Amino acid sequence: MELFDLTIHELHDLLKQKKTSSVEITEAVLKRIRAVEPQVGAYITVTEDLARAQAKKADEIIARDAGAWRAMPLQGIPLGIKDNFLIEGIKTTCASKILNNYIPPYTATCARQLLDQGAVVLGKLNLDEFAMGSSTENSAMVQTRNPWDLDRIPGGSSGGSAAAVAAGECIASTGTDTGGSIRLPAALTNLVGLKPTYGRVSRYGIIAFASSLDQVGPLTKDVTDSAIMLQALAGHDRRDSTSLNLPIPDYAKALAPDVKGWKIGIPKEYFVGGMDAEVAKAMKDAVETLKKLGATCVDVTLPHTDYGVPTYYILATAEASSNLARYDGIRYGHRTSSPGDLTKLYEKSRSEGFGPEVKRRIMLGTYVLSAGYYDAYYIRGQKVRTLIRRDFEQAFEKCDVILTPVSPTPAWKIGEKTNDPLKMYLSDIFTINVNLAGLPGMSLPCGFTGSGLPIGMQLIAKHFEEEKMLRVAYAYEQATEWHKRRPKL
Amino acid sequence: MALSKDEVLKIAKLARLELSPDEVEMYSTQLSAILDYVETLNTLNVEGIEPTAHAMLVPTPFREDVVTQDQTMDKCLANAPAREGTFFKVPKIIGS
Numbered sequence: 163m164e165l166f167d168l169t170i171h172e173l174h175d176l177l178k179q180k181k182t183s184s185v186e187i188t189e190a191v192l193k194r195i196r197a198v199e200p201q202v203g204a205y206i207t208v209t210e211d212l213a214r215a216q217a218k219k220a221d222e223i224i225a226r227d228a229g230a231w232r233a234m235p236l237q238g239i240p241l242g243i244k245d246n247f248l249i250e251g252i253k254t255t256c257a258s259k260i261l262n263n264y265i266p267p268y269t270a271t272c273a274r275q276l277l278d279q280g281a282v283v284l285g286k287l288n289l290d291e292f293a294m295g296s297s298t299e300n301s302a303m304v305q306t307r308n309p310w311d312l313d314r315i316p317g318g319s320s321g322g323s324a325a326a327v328a329a330g331e332c333i334a335s336t337g338t339d340t341g342g343s344i345r346l347p348a349a350l351t352n353l354v355g356l357k358p359t360y361g362r363v364s365r366y367g368i369i370a371f372a373s374s375l376d377q378v379g380p381l382t383k384d385v386t387d388s389a390i391m392l393q394a395l396a397g398h399d400r401r402d403s404t405s406l407n408l409p410i411p412d413y414a415k416a417l418a419p420d421v422k423g424w425k426i427g428i429p430k431e432y433f434v435g436g437m438d439a440e441v442a443k444a445m446k447d448a449v450e451t452l453k454k455l456g457a458t459c460v461d462v463t464l465p466h467t468d469y470g471v472p473t474y475y476i477l478a479t480a481e482a483s484s485n486l487a488r489y490d491g492i493r494y495g496h497r498t499s500s501p502g503d504l505t506k507l508y509e510k511s512r513s514e515g516f517g518p519e520v521k522r523r524i525m526l527g528t529y530v531l532s533a534g535y536y537d538a539y540y541i542r543g544q545k546v547r548t549l550i551r552r553d554f555e556q557a558f559e560k561c562d563v564i565l566t567p568v569s570p571t572p573a574w575k576i577g578e579k580t581n582d583p584l585k586m587y588l589s590d591i592f593t594i595n596v597n598l599a600g601l602p603g604m605s606l607p608c609g610f611t612g613s614g615l616p617i618g619m620q621l622i623a624k625h626f627e628e629e630k631m632l633r634v635a636y637a638y639e640q641a642t643e644w645h646k647r648r649p650k651l
Numbered sequence: 652m653a654l655s656k657d658e659v660l661k662i663a664k665l666a667r668l669e670l671s672p673d674e675v676e677m678y679s680t681q682l683s684a685i686l687d688y689v690e691t692l693n694t695l696n697v698e699g700i701e702p703t704a705h706a707m708l709v710p711t712p713f714r715e716d717v718v719t720q721d722q723t724m725d726k727c728l729a730n731a732p733a734r735e736g737t738f739f740k741v742p743k744i745i746g747s
Binding site: 406504505525 | 654659662663665666667668669670674677678681682684685686688689690691692693695697700701702703704705706707709711712714721722726727729730731732733739741742743744
């Protein structure tokens, strides 16, 4: 195995044993980026010089201080950052023409935490424009391809984040998840993707999409790395009023390969027609594996499951239409070259800057919030959201975690769903309700199709019980080999 | 729920978007299909159900009302498409 194939914790061990250096790791990954990036297209911006400088600094810290850095597993580890995280001085586009040349004047709190832990930043990763999409085809910047099959999408919206880790173009990455944007791409590229509880990670400095749903999380090669990244990202921030001031557990302690007596809830609504046969088989096998490990599987019911996607497309678009009102061509971002009057300046700047999916969602969100329709759509959507939340509360009376598929199908062909927005929206059918309920959810590898495409399973836990999710995921991972496979590029 | 082209144009105006005739056509078809799908929610009885605005409803935290400076004016103006001195520059708003 090459250095770029290794995990955070494996590299941390090598650093501790003085068998490698951050500069050596970083150069290996930069070389990998040069080699495979023309095929994969994961990055919008590669910050080569910055990465080299940070790696050199990390090696100095490691050489100077034998103690403190050992408790900082990200010290000297090169990461990729989704291009909707602001980092001061590094171009941040959100994969939109409207932010083509935007250089942030400040750094997102959670990105700051990664930097303070000694992480090396390799660059900014591709996404669907404003994180709106399930395939990363809505990026205005670059087409990202799935490293497992270059004719297929990597999932979205954190498609660059997934493709980069899977292809060895970074050791781990950050993503954001509003309706499945971490979990879906992780599942389609054989990674572990974790969406923490709403409120666990600060969103200050993350470009807002739908504020009652957005959450930050990691994409990694295994569960241990996921726990390491979550530890570094989590925490209260006075600058994000939705971030909760609660103690943060030691997530590494949750990683025990033992789930004897644990109750895994299987919601029947997630195992119905329309699912790919190979995905269904992989899920069945995963359940059997967990049973062999001593867990008990119990039937639970989430009766409002089918109402999640329509609820989401009211609430998320309403919030997006409001959040994206700030792009007006006045203070930052694209301004039209032929403004005319002020209204025309707004209209032309926005129409030139936003892509078709972003416009579609702004239109839909504006409509559901407009006079006469607000109660029929928006308030009704919020009420259904309550029903969805209650479904989970009742289900968790019977079980510790819930197990579901992540995606009804493996990665699909590039272009397959781009002409039918509704079909694309339905790709998130198994992930969206977790966001509506604000719960933590994670995706982890659980098999491959006959043609070699990864399949993921989802674990869902109660609010702030990421540890339970990590524990079951770790136990499953220790008993299986899926996560060790790497794509051939 | 079919959205007419006039309704699409009205929404576009509210959203400050300028759409081409092709876009009006496309969004009229697509948004109508999405709204039809969204209307499956009408089959649910939501009588007496409290709306959920946020999944984690916590009281808004307050801080002392004191002035702090997180940013310099230069940094705030650095991304302006047009500026003059310490101002954002915009087209003339009031007619001559």
